[in-house]
Amino acid sequence: MNSDRKDLYPEVTAAGGLVSAMKEAAKLRGGEIWPVPSAIDAITIETARGLVSVVPATVERLFRVRVHIPGSTGDIPGFSWEIGSTDNFGLLVEMVAAWRERVPFDELAARFTFLELDEFARALRRGEPTSSQWADLLSAEFHRRQWDLLRRLHADETLRHMFPTISHGAVRLRVDLFDGASRQVLVYELDGGSYEARVGVPGASWVEVPPGDLIAYLRAALNEQ
Known part of the structure; x- marks a missing residue:
């Protein structure tokens, strides 16, 4: 992680990066995630509900969360939704683990109030x-x-x-x-x-x-x- 961001994300820096930090935090909480590096200081987690990406902001402490459903071919972008952001690393890890475990959307929204799932859920309902x-x-x-x-x-x-x-x-x-x-x-x-x-x-x-x-x-x- 860039040196000018160490104070924003000390737990991430101490773990050697976002991938290692999220894996270690999930394990401590009795869960499991398998993030795959996707860009500098960002990760993507493959789940049964699409690809979940986490991107740390650069000017403030904030983890931005996005869900992506790939298109039918490599040159078709598919669908992406911003589903929330939080500065709480522990809650972030718990949310990603719950998403990966297919916890119902209404339960996710109740447990993790930083999530904004209305647009995502409406798109699914509309097919x-x-x-x-x-x-x-x-x-x-x-x-x-x-x-x-x-x-x-x-x-x-x-x-x-x-x-x-x-x-x-x-x-x-x-x-x-x-x-x-x-x-x-x-x-x-x-x-x-x-x-x-x-x-x-x-x-x-x-x-x-x-x-x-x-x-x-x-x-x-x-x-x-």
Whole structure:
């Protein structure tokens, strides 16, 4: 940490940096976080609710907290929200650990009054990340090969509300955009016009599905999970 900021963040300086300080503080409180360095004097923590970044202010003692949901490709920025700031390092560490443990939003707001979650929660309720992800995938030249399949899936009233990603050429739809283990299916378009689909369980077999049966098969597969 820069020498002119030592007086602002003595516990961070003593620990050798923000990454070490947060890991040590979380451990002392019986929690666990795994921050990844993202910039000088800033860190990013990967969680099931997006990427949480912590940036110390330079002219005053203040830890600024932001949540980011990456876009569908590396050149698409995704969504970011400022969710609060605090000068209390202990509370900051407890909040990040609670966020990582998926404590309900109303409980987070009650425990950590410095948080401002209204905009973030409203965006989730409106489905903004999901609708934007669909738009990004349907317009990204990198995913042109999947456009026809994406359009077919997006046309269904149920499937368009699921969060889409593309993995090794297959389209993955999952119910909860933050939960990689939530109900989901993978669909791969074959050269002959038919599809292979797999319920999102490790080790599950791919099943070939005729084009006319695809939507019905996916709905049934999701209901069975």
